[in-house]
Amino acid sequence: MNLARIGTVTVAVLACHAGPISAHHSGEMFEPERTVTLSGTVQEFRYINPHSWLIVDIENEDGSTTTWGFEAEGPQDLMHGGVRKSDLPPGARITVTARPMKDGRPAGIWSTIVRDDGTLLNWRTPGPD
Amino acid sequence: MLHLRLIAGIAMWVPAGAALAQTASEAPGWPEQKQAMIELGKRYATAWELYQSFEREAEDKTLEPDEVPDWSGLWDRQGAPGRYDTDRVGNQITARLKVGYLEMMQEQVANAEEGRIWDPHSGCGQARGYPGMLKNGRPHEFAVTPHQTWHLGQARNEVRRIYTDGRGHVPEDWAYETEHGDTIGFWDGDTLYTHTMYTNGGWVGRVQPYLSTKLEGTEVWRKIDDETIQADVWIYDAEALEEPWYTRQIYKRMHQEEGSPLRLEYWWNCHSPNNIVVPTEDGGTTFLDFDFTDMDDPEPAEEH
Numbered sequence: 001m002n003l004a005r006i007g008t009v010t011v012a013v014l015a016c017h018a019g020p021i022s023a024h025h026s027g028e029m030f031e032p033e034r035t036v037t038l039s040g041t042v043q044e045f046r047y048i049n050p051h052s053w054l055i056v057d058i059e060n061e062d063g064s065t066t067t068w069g070f071e072a073e074g075p076q077d078l079m080h081g082g083v084r085k086s087d088l089p090p091g092a093r094i095t096v097t098a099r100p101m102k103d104g105r106p107a108g109i110w111s112t113i114v115r116d117d118g119t120l121l122n123w124r125t126p127g128p129d
Numbered sequence: 130m131l132h133l134r135l136i137a138g139i140a141m142w143v144p145a146g147a148a149l150a151q152t153a154s155e156a157p158g159w160p161e162q163k164q165a166m167i168e169l170g171k172r173y174a175t176a177w178e179l180y181q182s183f184e185r186e187a188e189d190k191t192l193e194p195d196e197v198p199d200w201s202g203l204w205d206r207q208g209a210p211g212r213y214d215t216d217r218v219g220n221q222i223t224a225r226l227k228v229g230y231l232e233m234m235q236e237q238v239a240n241a242e243e244g245r246i247w248d249p250h251s252g253c254g255q256a257r258g259y260p261g262m263l264k265n266g267r268p269h270e271f272a273v274t275p276h277q278t279w280h281l282g283q284a285r286n287e288v289r290r291i292y293t294d295g296r297g298h299v300p301e302d303w304a305y306e307t308e309h310g311d312t313i314g315f316w317d318g319d320t321l322y323t324h325t326m327y328t329n330g331g332w333v334g335r336v337q338p339y340l341s342t343k344l345e346g347t348e349v350w351r352k353i354d355d356e357t358i359q360a361d362v363w364i365y366d367a368e369a370l371e372e373p374w375y376t377r378q379i380y381k382r383m384h385q386e387e388g389s390p391l392r393l394e395y396w397w398n399c400h401s402p403n404n405i406v407v408p409t410e411d412g413g414t415t416f417l418d419f420d421f422t423d424m425d426d427p428e429p430a431e432e433h
């Protein structure tokens with residue numbers, strides 16, 4: 001598959017909520033501000049250290065599917081933001097807002113996710129504690 | 130001369146509002162307090178001399194089992210892990226580095242400002258060591274006993290042992306350099322004083338200074354309220370630093386969700402599943418071949 005086929009994403013140039021990732025590695029491989037907003041179906045939520053990975057099948061405008069990976073911090077930070085493993089089961093329909101890789105590969109660091117039931121997940125916003 | 134105990138008392142002084150402060154710099158009166166602590170460090174040529182000055186003033190250096198302070202729980206270091214000194218503004222570090230070390234720092238800053246940051250500890254999840262582990266994110270835990278205190282950090286699987294049983298440092302003939310060095314300490318009431326040496330110097334962390342094997346540290350630790358543990362830390366390094374580098378590190382209690390799921394776990398190493406980062410040719414960071422897509426797989430070599 002050609003990388004150009006993922007060019008059908010909706011690009012939103014928004015003020016990014018996400019600061020640099022800092023636990024394990026530098027986050028400079030991600031766009032510093034530009035975000036993309038993509039819709040798809042959760043394939044797998046790897047709730048692991050040092051970074052969680054949410055694997056999502058994103059539907060392109062031409063009907064094809066591209067598998068994307070969205071990084072976030074590890075489980076403690078997700079817990080702090082109130083994001084549980086069960087919030088993103090395989091098959092869940094979601095819309096992800098993320099800062100994509102600078103090199104165009106299908107990955108990014110997610111800032112918010114909206115499930116199709118309207119639930120907003122933001123691992124950077126601490127839950128009530 | 131100001132009595133040492135009075136000076137040391139600054140470390141224990143908790144001004145109104147300090148408990149609410151997330152970092153030292155948010156506490157009322159912090160610039161004046163910090164300057165006093167910097168001046169205290171500058172009175173001594175070495176961290177060992179500073180430590181001994183505290184030791185001479187201590188009233189009772191033993192800790193009985195019924196006197197062990199309750200530092201249980203998991204603790205979140207306040208401030209960005211990328212800032213060992215939370216007073217740092219941008220990339221302007223607060224350590225006064227000597228020429229060669231200043232140049233290494235300036236090179237890191239210049240690269241960072243061009244978007245190139247490679248963290249050599251990323252590859253396999255290596256420990257930051259001392260003093261870098263003090264500023265790590267992720268849970269910290271303190272196991273306090275009368276004779277030893279263990280400081281555990283989940284990020285980078287850090288483990289640091291502080292011996293408070295009256296022993297001295299490892300004799301020089303037997304000593305060797307390690308990530309966390311050799312730490313001894315004593316308790317004076319509910320306050321823990323430590324001295325660290327024999328580190329392998331190394332690197333505080335991303336866009337932060339390199340230090341030498343001459344590094345020594347003296348720390349004053351205290352739980353200032355049920356939600357807060359703080360450490361005053363003086364780093365001395367005759368090779369890398371023009372003067373002692375003082376910082377205050379603050380740790381806040383991490384609150385649990387229902388069912389107490391939060392634990393200090395083994396973190397990670399490069400043999401565990403995750404997407405691996407590698408340095409780029411120009412000194413930046415990127416991911417190796419992603420494991421969830423074949424779109425970025427290397428092209429197979431052509432057969433001839």
